[in-house]
Amino acid sequence: MEDGARPSPTLVGQIAQLERLDASLVERLRHEALTAPAPWKAEYGDYQSGGWWTTSLMNASGAAGDVRIGDCTARSTDLLEHMPVTAGLLADLGLSYMWVRLARLEANAFLWEHRDYDELNHVERHRLHIPLHTNSSAFLVTGGTKVHMTGGRIWRLTPTYAHGVCNLLGPDRIHLIADVYADDAYRRLADGSQKPPPGAETLPRASQAELADKLAAARRLADLGYADAAEQLLLRLFYSIALPEGAGYDLIADLHTALGDTEAAARWTAAKDKLLARTS
Structure with a gap:
């Protein structure tokens, strides 16, 4: 450790x-x-x-x-x-x-x-x-x-x-x-x-500035036509830095919102709700 x-x-x-x-x-x-x-x-x-x-x-x-x-x-x-x-x-x-x-x-x-x-x-x-x-x-x-x-x-x-x-x-x-x-x-x-x-x-905690840098890197990949790679980059953050619950999914939704793809943003918000549904 x-x-x-x-x-x-x-x-x-x-x-x-x-x-x-x-x-x-x-x-x-x-x-x-x-x-x-x-x-x-x-x-x-x-x-x-x-x-x-x-x-x-x-x-x-x-x-x-x-x-x-x-x-x-x-x-x-x-x-x-x-x-x-x-x-x-x-x-x-x-x-x-x-x-x-x-x-x-x-x-x-x-x-x-x-x-x-x-x-x-x-x-x-x-x-x-x-x-x-x-x-x-x-x-x-x-x-x-x-x-x-x-x-x-x-x-x-x-x-x-x-x-x-x-x-x-x-x-x-x-x-x-x-x-x-x-x-x-x-x-x-x-x-x-x-x-x-x-x-x-x-895991180390990331600052808001570091998360903004990761989101910008994902945006550059998406702008080059590699949207799947951009999503994977953000999903994999969970394994290297300590994030608030569901933050990786939120970042992907933010990425698609910035790209003007509201349908993809809604899809990832729904995925977060599904994958992180709480048992009562």
């Missing part, structure tokens, strides 16, 4: 490490994730740059290609039948699963700032991550703090906080992700063992 930088005091409420996993078990899980005949699907296109793929291990239908999550009593998919070590871990944890997926994020790929669960029933649930294949340039940003989710542990993410993920250089980042309902088994896993993420780095 940089000198003077400290994680937000509420960071552990957003992301935390839970119990440690045996290294040999993690290696066997990783081998299964890399070799199983997974039907990877690119879903939730509004949330990503491209390069984010998922496949289901437990869901409502039992089909691995069914990856749009929803409330259900999850059952094993056809893919999990090819992954006995993973199936054994999920059984041993004894949790009440809503959905279990493998998620793969390629190099130079981003999940844009968003929050999850708004479309689901308002019951207590939690998201668990087990990193299986990762690198130091793959990280999550939540609350203006950058966190690399290291292997060897179960992590708990609270995705109702605005967050985003990137993999800058590769190789692919692959996580086992389980959305679970809160019950006694979950509380035994989580209670008393939640640790702040090591190496968390508070």
Whole structure:
């Protein structure tokens, strides 16, 4: 962590490490994730740059290609039948699963700032991550703090906080992700063992002048005919500087307003409302 930088005091409420996993078990899980005949699907296109793929291990239908999550009593998919070590871990944890997926994020790929669960029933649930294949340039940003989710542990993410993920250089980042309902088994896993993420780095805050410079740079790209690149430049600010919630989307709307494209400005304002909808 940089000198003077400290994680937000509420960071552990957003992301935390839970119990440690045996290294040999993690290696066997990783081998299964890399070799199983997974039907990877690119879903939730509004949330990503491209390069984010998922496949289901437990869901409502039992089909691995069914990856749009929803409330259900999850059952094993056809893919999990090819992954006995993973199936054994999920059984041993004894949790009440809503959905279990493998998620793969390629190099130079981003999940844009968003929050999850708004479309689901308002019951207590939690998201668990087990990193299986990762690198130091793959990280999550939540609350203006950058966190690399290291292997060897179960992590708990609270995705109702605005967050985003990137993999800058590769190789692919692959996580086992389980959305679970809160019950006694979950509380035994989580209670008393939640640790702040090591190496968390508070992102620097940008001044209004710096943001104006970024907007001007995006305007120059747009004027040259590279509107998509201009939008990406502004979206990626979320991963390098601490911004107020939704500020990247606001900057894009401001860009299009300055260009006289009110339709595009309205579209990005609507995207902000959709991606950052708050659960009640």
